[in-house]
Amino acid sequence: MLSFDVCNAARLRRDARYDGRFFTAVRTTRIYCRPVCPVKHPLTRNVTYYPTAAAAEAAGYRPCLRCRPETAPFCPAWNGTRSTVARALKLIEGGALERGSVVALAERLGVTSRHLARLFERHVGASPQQVATTRRVQRAKRLLDTTSDTMTEIAFRAGFGSVRRFNAAFADLYGRSPSSLRPKGRGRRN
The missing domain is CATH 1.10.10 (Arc Repressor Mutant, subunit A)
Structure with missing residues (x-):
C-alpha cells in the first residue's frame, strides 16, 4: 500500500496515474471514491486510504455513485x-x-x-464449443507426438467423449485420421 502522504497528494491533484491503485474512504459520509472523483475534496483528517475497493467495503464504506469505484482500472468491470x-x-x-x-x-x-x-x-x-474442440485437438496432437498411448487412450485423455468424435474432429480439421498424423514407429495400434 502506498503511504498516506502519497495517496493524499494524488487525491488532491486528482492524479489519474493513481486511479485504481488506492481508494479514498471518507469517515463522515461512509463513502469511498477513486482518486479522480470530481466531488469536492473532503478534509484530510476525515479520509482513510485502502488498497482495494473490497477493503473499503469490508471496513463499512459504500461506493460513490459519482465516480463509480467498481469501474476503476485493474478491476474486472473496467476490463x-x-x-x-x-x-x-x-x-x-x-x-x-x-x-x-x-x-x-x-x-x-x-x-x-x-x-x-x-x-x-x-x-x-469462434464459439465456446469451437474453442473447446480446438484445445482438445491440440492436446490430442501433442499426445500423438509425445506418447505411445493407443488412439482410444489419447481420445479420452484429450477430453473427447468418444473415439468417434475424436476421429471426426481430426477429419474436420486435418482431413485425415489421427493415426495418420502420428510419427512413424510411435504407439500401439488399436
Whole structure:
C-alpha cells in the first residue's frame, strides 16, 4: 500500500496515474471514491486510504455513485467483456465443456449462453464449443507426438467423449485420421 502522504497528494491533484491503485474512504459520509472523483475534496483528517475497493467495503464504506469505484482500472468491470471471456477461456481450459454444456458455462459466468456466444464471436472469433474442440485437438496432437498411448487412450485423455468424435474432429480439421498424423514407429495400434 502506498503511504498516506502519497495517496493524499494524488487525491488532491486528482492524479489519474493513481486511479485504481488506492481508494479514498471518507469517515463522515461512509463513502469511498477513486482518486479522480470530481466531488469536492473532503478534509484530510476525515479520509482513510485502502488498497482495494473490497477493503473499503469490508471496513463499512459504500461506493460513490459519482465516480463509480467498481469501474476503476485493474478491476474486472473496467476490463469489461474481455474479463468475462478470459474467465470463460480459463474454465474451458480446465475442462468445463468436457463435463458440461455451454449453457452451464454461461450460468457459471452469470450471463446467458447467447450473450456468451456474442462475446466469444467479438473477442475470440469462434464459439465456446469451437474453442473447446480446438484445445482438445491440440492436446490430442501433442499426445500423438509425445506418447505411445493407443488412439482410444489419447481420445479420452484429450477430453473427447468418444473415439468417434475424436476421429471426426481430426477429419474436420486435418482431413485425415489421427493415426495418420502420428510419427512413424510411435504407439500401439488399436
